[in-house]
Amino acid sequence: MRTITIKPAAITHNxxxxxxxxxTSKVLAMVKANAYGHGVAAVLPALxxxxxxxxxxxxxxxxxxxxxxxxxxxxxxxxxxxxxxQQAIEHDxxxxxxxxxxxxxxxxxxxxxxxxxxxxxxxxxxxxNRLGFNEQTLIPAAKLLHHAGYQLILTTHFxxxxxxxxxxxxxxxxxFNDMLSTLRETINCDVKGSLCNSxxxxxxxxxxxxxxxxxxMLYGSAPVIDQSACELNLQPAxxxxxxxxxxxxxxxxxxxxxxxxxxxxxxxxxxxxxIGYGDxxxxxxxxxxxxxxxDTINHKSYPCAVIGRxxxxxxxxxxxxxxxxxxxxxxxxxxxxxxxxxEVAAHAGTISYELLCRLSLRPQRLQG
Amino acid sequence: MRTITIKPAAITHNxxxxxxxxxTSKVLAMVKANAYGHGVAAVLPALxxxxxxxxxxxxxxxxxxxxxxxxxxxxxxxxxxxxxxQQAIEHDxxxxxxxxxxxxxxxxxxxxxxxxxxxxxxxxxxxxNRLGFNEQTLIPAAKLLHHAGYQLILTTHFxxxxxxxxxxxxxxxxxFNDMLSTLRETINCDVKGSLCNSxxxxxxxxxxxxxxxxxxMLYGSAPVIDQSACELNLQPAxxxxxxxxxxxxxxxxxxxxxxxxxxxxxxxxxxxxxIGYGDxxxxxxxxxxxxxxxDTINHKSYPCAVIGRxxxxxxxxxxxxxxxxxxxxxxxxxxxxxxxxxEVAAHAGTISYELLCRLSLRPQRLQG
Numbered sequence: 001m002r003t004i005t006i007k008p009a010a011i012t013h014n015x016x017x018x019x020x021x022x023x024t025s026k027v028l029a030m031v032k033a034n035a036y037g038h039g040v041a042a043v044l045p046a047l048x049x050x051x052x053x054x055x056x057x058x059x060x061x062x063x064x065x066x067x068x069x070x071x072x073x074x075x076x077x078x079x080x081x082x083x084x085x086q087q088a089i090e091h092d093x094x095x096x097x098x099x100x101x102x103x104x105x106x107x108x109x110x111x112x113x114x115x116x117x118x119x120x121x122x123x124x125x126x127x128x129n130r131l132g133f134n135e136q137t138l139i140p141a142a143k144l145l146h147h148a149g150y151q152l153i154l155t156t157h158f159x160x161x162x163x164x165x166x167x168x169x170x171x172x173x174x175x176f177n178d179m180l181s182t183l184r185e186t187i188n189c190d191v192k193g194s195l196c197n198s199x200x201x202x203x204x205x206x207x208x209x210x211x212x213x214x215x216x217m218l219y220g221s222a223p224v225i226d227q228s229a230c231e232l233n234l235q236p237a238x239x240x241x242x243x244x245x246x247x248x249x250x251x252x253x254x255x256x257x258x259x260x261x262x263x264x265x266x267x268x269x270x271x272x273x274x275i276g277y278g279d280x281x282x283x284x285x286x287x288x289x290x291x292x293x294x295d296t297i298n299h300k301s302y303p304c305a306v307i308g309r310x311x312x313x314x315x316x317x318x319x320x321x322x323x324x325x326x327x328x329x330x331x332x333x334x335x336x337x338x339x340x341x342x343e344v345a346a347h348a349g350t351i352s353y354e355l356l357c358r359l360s361l362r363p364q365r366l367q368g
Numbered sequence: 369m370r371t372i373t374i375k376p377a378a379i380t381h382n383x384x385x386x387x388x389x390x391x392t393s394k395v396l397a398m399v400k401a402n403a404y405g406h407g408v409a410a411v412l413p414a415l416x417x418x419x420x421x422x423x424x425x426x427x428x429x430x431x432x433x434x435x436x437x438x439x440x441x442x443x444x445x446x447x448x449x450x451x452x453x454q455q456a457i458e459h460d461x462x463x464x465x466x467x468x469x470x471x472x473x474x475x476x477x478x479x480x481x482x483x484x485x486x487x488x489x490x491x492x493x494x495x496x497n498r499l500g501f502n503e504q505t506l507i508p509a510a511k512l513l514h515h516a517g518y519q520l521i522l523t524t525h526f527x528x529x530x531x532x533x534x535x536x537x538x539x540x541x542x543x544f545n546d547m548l549s550t551l552r553e554t555i556n557c558d559v560k561g562s563l564c565n566s567x568x569x570x571x572x573x574x575x576x577x578x579x580x581x582x583x584x585m586l587y588g589s590a591p592v593i594d595q596s597a598c599e600l601n602l603q604p605a606x607x608x609x610x611x612x613x614x615x616x617x618x619x620x621x622x623x624x625x626x627x628x629x630x631x632x633x634x635x636x637x638x639x640x641x642x643i644g645y646g647d648x649x650x651x652x653x654x655x656x657x658x659x660x661x662x663d664t665i666n667h668k669s670y671p672c673a674v675i676g677r678x679x680x681x682x683x684x685x686x687x688x689x690x691x692x693x694x695x696x697x698x699x700x701x702x703x704x705x706x707x708x709x710x711e712v713a714a715h716a717g718t719i720s721y722e723l724l725c726r727l728s729l730r731p732q733r734l735q736g
Contacts, residue, residue, distance in 0.1 A: 002425075033646030033680050034729055056646070056681040057370075057730070077681065080613050080642065081697075099614045101696070129624045130676070130684055131614050131640050159628050168628055245448050246467045246499050256497045260527050260536055272499050274448065278401030278424070278725040283718050308498070312401050312721060313424040313445065316498055328469070329449075350651050353680060357646040358726045361402055362425070 002279050002363035003241050005336075006038050008046035010235035014218045015049060017233055021201050022208040028074050028194070030215035031064065032056035037356040038219060038238055042367055044069055047218075052094075054213055058084045061093045074121060074213075077131070078102045085109060092116040096155065098123035098131040103141050107148055119151045121194065124179055126156045126172040138179065139186070146187050153192040153211060154180050161199035162224050173207055180209070198223035202232065221342050221352040229342055238356060239336030239368065242275035244293065244327055247319070256316050257308030262287060270307065271319040273332045278312040280359035281334055282348040285310050289347045291317055292333040295326040301338070370647050370731035371609050373704075374406050376414035378603035382586045383417060385601055389569050390576040396442050396562070398583035399432065400424035405724040406587060406606055410735055412437055415586075420462075422581055426452045429461045442489060442581075445499070446470045453477060460484040464523065466491035466499040471509050475516055487519045489562065492547055494524040494540040506547065507554070514555045521560040521579060522548050529567035530592050541575050548577070566591035570600065589710050589720040597710055606724060607704030607736065610643035612661065612695055615687070624684050625676030630655060638675065639687040641700045646680040648727035649702055650716040653678050657715045659685055660701040663694040669706070 018027055029050035030036075035043035040060070044067055047053065052072025055061045058080070061073045078096040079085035085105040088095050089112075097103055097120050111117035122142055125132030133141055142152055156176050160166035176195050183191040193209035198217040201208065202224050215223075220236035222229040229236065248270050256262045256270070273291070277283040290303040304317040319327050335341040341352040348355065386395055397418035398404075403411035408428070412435055415421065420440025423429045426448070429441050446464040447453035453473040456463050457480075465471055465488050479485035490510055493500030501509055510520055524544050528534035544563050551559040561577035566585040569576065570592050583591075588604035590597040597604065616638050624630045624638070641659070645651040658671040672685040687695050703709040709720040716723065 033644075036646075036680075037728070057642070060730075077613060077640075077642065080611070099616075125616075127623070127628075128626075129616070129618045129622050129638075130679075130682060131616070159623070159626055166628075168623075243448070245445060248467075248493075248497070248499070250497045254497050255495070255527070255536075258496075258527055260495075260534075270497075272445075274425070274445065276401075277722045278404075280726055283722045311498075312404075312725060314498060354645045354651045357680060357728060358648055359728070360405070360725060361729065362428075 001243060002275055003366055004359060004363045005239040005241070005366045005368040006042040007235070007237050007239070007368050008042065010220055010237040011043055011046035011218055012049070014220055014234050014237065015047060015214075018201060018212065018214045018217060019049070021205065022196070022212045025208045025210060025212045026051040028052045028054045028072065028211050028213045029218055030054040030213060032060060032076065032215075033357045036215065036219050036353060037359050039365055040064060041067055042365070051211075058087060058093070061088070062091060065091050072116060072119075076121070079105060082109070089115060089117045094119045094121065096121040096123050097141070097145070098133070100137075103144065106150065107144060110148055113149070118149065119153065120145055121153045121155045124154055124156045124176065126175040127168050128157050128159045130157075132156065135175075135179070139182065142183055142187055142191075151190070151192075152183065152188070153194050154183060155194040158195075158197060158200050161197060161203055164203045164224065164226065169204070173204065177207070202227065216353055219356060229340060236336055236340060238341070240281075240334040240359070240363070241336065242273050242279075242332050242334065244271040244319075244330045244332060245274045246272040247328055248272070258311060259309055262308040268318055269320045270316050271304070271327055273315045273317055274313070275315055275332070275334060276311045276313040278360060279362050280355070281310055281315065282350070282355065283310045284348050285344070286347065289344060290339060292336075292338055293317070293319060293322050293327065294331040294333065295322065296330050297326050369611060370643055371734055372727060372731045373607040373609070373734045373736040374410040375603070375605050375607070375736045376410065378588055378605040379411055379414035379586055380417070382588055382602050382605065383415060383582075386569060386580065386582045386585060387417070389573065390564070390580045393576045393578060393580045394419040396420045396422045396440065396579050396581045397586055398422040398581060400428060400444065401725045404583065404587050404721060405727050407733055408432060409435055410733070419579075426455060426461070429456070430459060433459050440484060440487075444489070447473060450477070457483060457485045462487045462489065464489040464491050465509070465513070466501065468505075471512065474518065475512060478516055481517070486517065487521065488513055489521045489523045492522055492524045492544065494543040495536050496525050496527045498525075500524065503543075503547070507550065510551055510555055510559075519558070519560075520551065520555070521562050522551055523562040526563075526565060526568050529565060529571055532571045532592065532594065537572070541572065545575070570595065584721055587724060597708060604704055604708060606709070608649075608702040608727070608731070609704065610641050610647075610700050610702065612639040612687075612698045612700060613642045614640040615695055616640070626679060627677055630676040636686055637688045638684050639672070639695055641683045641685055642681070643683055643700070643702060644679045644681040646728060647730050648723070649678055649683065650718070650723065651678045652716050653712070654715065657712060658707060660704075660706055661685070661687060661690050661695065662699040662701065663690065664698050665694050
């Protein structure tokens with residue numbers, strides 16, 4: 001079976017790692033994009049010790065509410081329309097406000113005094129240049145919101161926090177800290193701050209402020225370029241697996257799969273595995289990637305190279321090192337404990353985030 | 369809204385193109401991998417003129433039956449277990465038999481005389497080297513199946529049919545035709561043949577045999593390297609779109625997004641679009657890819673470059689060429705009529721099949 005197995009205990013463990021790194025900050029656990037592909041329903045129960053969850057769309061926010069999440073929900077791109085703003089009020093969603101139309105909606109439709117929507121995450125563009133107010137427009141926006149009765153969390157987003165030594169980090173931190181001081185001095189001493197995503201949590205421990213916003217590290221991947229998930233004591237929360245459905249021996253000189261890319265240098269025992277890019281295993285994977293075959297009898301793990309091009313529904317692997325007679329029907333781990341999804345992503349020229357998110361509907365979802 | 373709009377009329381049109389190219393063959397329309405990401409429920413009604421549909425897993429086969437498909441369903445990797453074989457009989461599924469265990473199950477559990485499972489697609493490995501019997505093992509398998517009362521369709525799969533001049537094509541065709549002749553002479557003159565996928569349908573019109581198996585061309589993408597979808601009179605069946613949710617001007621010298629990859633050479637009007645790799649838009653997309661912005665007033669289309677790295681939930685585009693005041697909330701077409709998904713795939717270093725299949729749950733599904 002094509003299977004995605006989610007491990008809630010790993011997510012709880014990873015959340016505890018966040019809390020150890022940022023012990024005085026509240027935690028907005030990111031569950032956008034269906035909890036980075038893990039499935040929000042499977043993930044929320046593992047996040048009970050978080051102070052809130054972060055989502056990218058109103059639909060995702062409403063789904064989290066429907067699933068019983070009764071604490072903070074932060075809508076990190078805010079409402080897309082005035083109607084969405086009104087729905088946010090109705091369901092007690094805290095919104096980012098990052099541009100003038102959202103400010104207008106907030107001033108025209110003020111939530112009830114005890115509504116969670118009274119807390120707004122005011123987005124400051126410190127150098128990512130995607131969204132947010134600039135230095136000139138942010139202060140007037142903050143004043144208007146404060147006078148209308150909103151509580152403010154100043155927030156921004158790093159462009160290069162994964163790389164500790166990138167020069168933009170110091171600039172973004174300085175701009176953010178300066179603006180937070182200004183707002184506290186000129187508007188209200190109780191303005192809160194939120195600067196750090198996972199990479200910031202790891203790399204910039206002096207700048208955690210009131211709320212941290214971990215995402216990828218909750219799911220067990222490394223958020224920084226110079227420390228592995230293992231070194232950070234993070235556990236992978238997903239195992240992506242399939243099974244061997246046929247065995248063959250290809251002869252020296254034979255080629256395998258589309259484009260005849262892989263050429264057998266010698267007679268080679270191969271196995272067909274029921275997984276492909278139609279499930280979300282990336283087509284770009286080359287012959288330098290391995291999967292783990294778990295034999296059906298001893299449950300021993302064998303690393304086996306992917307050979308030939310990944311197709312929509314199947315891949316071929318080299319099972320020369322797997323003992324005769326125990327390979328058929330064996331479980332094949334595409335990513336999980338080993339190989340780690342970070343390793344597979346590096347070979348696929350991307351980051352684990354994308355592999356986790358771009359899984360299709362086809363694999364069966366389980367909890368482990 | 370993040371939206372995937374499926375156009376059943378385009379699929380029916382494309383099926384008609386298949387029928388024009390292969391007028392004397394039956395058509396097994398491939399709907400595996402959730403109909404190449406289009407959604408099998410949306411696609412089946414558009415395929416009423418096909419003779420059967422092809423799927424990769426028993427779950428997909430049962431879904432097609434549940435949706436009311438009462439003609440042939442071909443399970444193209446066959447049953448994975450004896451239990452699956454028995455379920456195939458129960459639901460009248462025609463299976464590929466590609467290795468000895470499947471042969472054993474078929475001989476041990478013979479379907480009723482009028483069952484569609486009596487028709488087996490006997491897989492011959494002619495050079496793809498993924499699955500199938502070889503020259504020595506196929507004939508005895510065919511004899512056993514014939515004597516047990518099965519009707520046979522000899523089938524194989526091209527490795528390089530997209531490239532007309534690849535030398536393996538002629539070898540595969542020759543091996544297939546020779547084996548089909550042998551089976552017809554030695555077993556039964558009524559053994560059928562099925563050789564061609566979409567690329568084979570286009571490139572090898574003399575070898576269509578009894579069943580053709582179109583996949584990608586049904587969805588409007590080009591199956592061959594030297595003719596475009598337009599040249600083949602195929603219509604894209606999917607429009608993948610989002611909307612502009614904010615506008616900004618970035619200053620000359622500013623960088624955009626993760627890794628600060630894109631540097632503004634001059635002051636640039638940018639727009640934030642609510643789409644990312646969390647929806648299935650590939651992260652690898654570079655600055656040479658455009659999207660179409662459809663303005664909210666005149667519905668005119670403007671090509672706009674993607675600038676900066678694709679993130680999980682958003683991208684930034686250059687809207688310098690879109691008239692002031694009409695960009696916010698505009699629809700943005702990631703792929704559809706223009707750009708065609710084949711163009712986007714080429715820029716992403718992959719094929720349209722993968723982009724279509726690797727869409728996530730998040731976008732809303734509509735029919736157009």
